[in-house]
Amino acid sequence: MTGDASSRPSWWRRVAIYLYQRPNLSLVLLLALPLLWLAVFYLGALVSLLIQSFFKLDGFTGRIVRQFGLETYQQLFTAANMDVVYRTVIMAAVVSVACAVLAFPLAYFMARYASYRVRGILYLAVLIPLWSSYLVRVYTWKIILAQEGIITWFFNVLGLKPVLDAILAIPLIGGSSLSFSFIGMFLVFVYIWLPYMILPINAALERVPKSLIEASSDLGGRPNYTFWRVILPLTVPGIIAGSIFTFSLTLGDYIIPSVIGNSSFFIGRAVFAQQGTAGNIPLAAAFTVVPMVIMGVYLVVAKRLGAFDAL
Amino acid sequence: MRSSPALSVSPVMEGQRASLGLKASAGFALLFLHFPILIIILYAFTTEESSFQFPPPGLTTRWVSELFNRTDFWNAFGLSVLVALVATAVALVLGTLLSLALYRSSFFGKESITLLVILPIALPGIVTGIALRSGMSLTGLSFSFWTIVIGHATFCIVTVYNNVIARLRRTGYSQIEASMDLGATSFETFRYIILPNIATALLAGGMLAFALSFDEVIVTTFTAGQQETLPIWIFSQLTRPRDRPVTNVAALFVMATTFIPILLAYRFTNDSQGR
Numbered sequence: 001m002t003g004d005a006s007s008r009p010s011w012w013r014r015v016a017i018y019l020y021q022r023p024n025l026s027l028v029l030l031l032a033l034p035l036l037w038l039a040v041f042y043l044g045a046l047v048s049l050l051i052q053s054f055f056k057l058d059g060f061t062g063r064i065v066r067q068f069g070l071e072t073y074q075q076l077f078t079a080a081n082m083d084v085v086y087r088t089v090i091m092a093a094v095v096s097v098a099c100a101v102l103a104f105p106l107a108y109f110m111a112r113y114a115s116y117r118v119r120g121i122l123y124l125a126v127l128i129p130l131w132s133s134y135l136v137r138v139y140t141w142k143i144i145l146a147q148e149g150i151i152t153w154f155f156n157v158l159g160l161k162p163v164l165d166a167i168l169a170i171p172l173i174g175g176s177s178l179s180f181s182f183i184g185m186f187l188v189f190v191y192i193w194l195p196y197m198i199l200p201i202n203a204a205l206e207r208v209p210k211s212l213i214e215a216s217s218d219l220g221g222r223p224n225y226t227f228w229r230v231i232l233p234l235t236v237p238g239i240i241a242g243s244i245f246t247f248s249l250t251l252g253d254y255i256i257p258s259v260i261g262n263s264s265f266f267i268g269r270a271v272f273a274q275q276g277t278a279g280n281i282p283l284a285a286a287f288t289v290v291p292m293v294i295m296g297v298y299l300v301v302a303k304r305l306g307a308f309d310a311l
Numbered sequence: 312m313r314s315s316p317a318l319s320v321s322p323v324m325e326g327q328r329a330s331l332g333l334k335a336s337a338g339f340a341l342l343f344l345h346f347p348i349l350i351i352i353l354y355a356f357t358t359e360e361s362s363f364q365f366p367p368p369g370l371t372t373r374w375v376s377e378l379f380n381r382t383d384f385w386n387a388f389g390l391s392v393l394v395a396l397v398a399t400a401v402a403l404v405l406g407t408l409l410s411l412a413l414y415r416s417s418f419f420g421k422e423s424i425t426l427l428v429i430l431p432i433a434l435p436g437i438v439t440g441i442a443l444r445s446g447m448s449l450t451g452l453s454f455s456f457w458t459i460v461i462g463h464a465t466f467c468i469v470t471v472y473n474n475v476i477a478r479l480r481r482t483g484y485s486q487i488e489a490s491m492d493l494g495a496t497s498f499e500t501f502r503y504i505i506l507p508n509i510a511t512a513l514l515a516g517g518m519l520a521f522a523l524s525f526d527e528v529i530v531t532t533f534t535a536g537q538q539e540t541l542p543i544w545i546f547s548q549l550t551r552p553r554d555r556p557v558t559n560v561a562a563l564f565v566m567a568t569t570f571i572p573i574l575l576a577y578r579f580t581n582d583s584q585g586r
Contacts, residue, residue, distance in 0.1 A: 016496030016499075017496070020491075020497055026497075027412055030408050030411055030412035031424070032566070034406070034409045034468065035424065037401075037405055038428070038465065041461050042427070042431055042439075042442070042443075043427070045447075046438075046442045049441060049442040052445055052449075102336075102339075102340050103340065104343060105333055105336035106336075106340040108502075113328070122341075123577075124577060125345065126344070129344045129345070129348070130568070131519070132526075132569045132573065133542070133562075133566055134526055135565075136544060136566050139545065140562070141347060142549065143363045146362070148362050148365065149363045149364075150350065153444070158510075165361045191344070194340070222425070223414075228514045248504045249435070249437055251435050251530070252434070252435015252436050252529070253435070254437055254529065259549055267437070268437045275441055275533075277445070288438045288441055291434075291435045291437075292434065295433075295434065298455045
C-alpha cells in the first residue's frame, strides 16, 4: 500500500490533508451534490406545485391564469370536491383500523412465540409481498374479486351465495360484483398495505422489555390482564407508526380506485383527472395540498404519541 | 418508507405456547398475504381466454410463448431495467454521500435534511408525481428517459441512505481512526476501510432501490410522457380484456423477477447482522 500511495500524485494527498483540516468544508462538499439534487428536483417541484395551486384556470379560454388568488381553493371547497376528500379520508381510516386488527396477531406471534428460525421465515413472508410488484398484486385481486372468480366460487361451494348477494346488495358499499364495489376496494387496500402495519407493530412488540411482563405476572397479573394493561399500551406507538403508512398510502393512491370499485373519485384519481383530461393543474395542485395538510397534522399528533421512536 | 427492518433479538417466551386463537388469526393474516400469489401462478396457465373463471377449465403453457413474441412487452421491460439501473446508480452515489456526511456530524438543519430525504417516499406518490410534473412543465423540460430517471432516483435515495447509515453506525469509528493514524488519507480510508465495510449495505440498498424503481407506477405516469415502462404497460393492459391471458403470464413473470433482488437484499442485510 505504501508503493501505491507514493506512486500517486502528491496533490491528491494534499487535497486529502487540506480537507481533513477543514471538516466543515468536507461536510459541505459531501452534502453539496445530494442536496442540490433534492433541492432542485424535489423541493423546487413541490414549491412550484404549491404556487400553482394559487393560480386559476380560466373557464372560458381554458388557459391557466398566473395570478395569485384563492379562487381555486374556493372551487376545492365545493360540495362535490369535498365529497371526494371525505370519501378518501373515511376509506383511509377504515383501512388503517382493519390493517391494525389483522396485523396485530401475526406481529404478536412473531415477536413472542416464534423461534428464531421461524421468525426469520415469517419476516421474509411479510417482506416478499411488501416488495413484490404492487401493480401485479392489485391485478391479482381483479382476478380474485371477479364475478366468475374464486370468491364467488367459494361462496357457491359452501352454499352461501345468498350471503354474498346480500352483502353486495348493501347500498353504497355494495355493487354489481365485489370487483365493482367499495368492499372490494377496501379488501385490496388492506391487502396491499398490510405489511406496512405488521413491521412497525412487530418492532414495537419486540421492544417491550421482558422484565415488565415478568413484573406484571409476579404481581399477580394474569396473562390477559398483562396483555391489555402492559403489552398493548406499550405497542400503541407501533400501531400509530403503521397507520402513518396505511393512511398516507391510501390517501395518495390512484391505481386501486381506478382498477377496483365503482369509478367514483378518490383524491388520487381526482388529481390525475384534473391535471390530465381537464387540464386544470391549479385545482389538481390544490387537491394534493389536502393529503399534505392531513398528513402534516397526522405526523404532528403521531410524534406527540411517540410513534417516531417506533419507526 | 420501505426500508428493510433490522432483525433485533428479543426474548422469546420459553415454555409458553401461543393460544389457538392467536395461531389461527396469525395464520389467517399469512394466508391473506400469500394466497393472491398462488392465484397469479395458477391463472398464468389457464386455458380460459376472456374471463377470470375459477376453477380454470384447463391448463396450458401456450400463453408463455405468446408473451415471448410480444415486442411491446419486451420493449417496456427493457426500458424499465435501464431506468432502474441508472436511477439506482444515481441513488447509490447520492445516498452514500449523504450518509457519510450525516452519520457522525451534528449541525443546525440536520433534521431537516433527513426529513427532505424521506419526504419523496413519505408523501403520497401522487404528490411527488404531480410536483415533479408541474416542476418539469414550468421549466420547459420535455419528458424523456431522463425525466423518469430523475423521479425514480429522487425517491430511491432513501433506501440506500437508510441501509448505509445503519451500517456506518454499527461499524464504529475506531477502524477509521486507526486507518488515519497509520497515515492513510481520507480517500484511502474510504477505499480500504469504509467501502469494504459498507459493501453489502450498498448492495442491499441498491437491490431495494432497483426493485422500487422497477415497480413504480404512480410517479412514473406523471414523468414518462409517451414512454412505456413495464408497470405502465401492465396498467394499460388492465383495460384490454382481449389480452388477459398474456397479461396473466406477464404478471407472473414480473413477480418472479422482483423476487430475486428482494431475496438477495434480505440475505445481505441479515448476513451482516450476524457479524
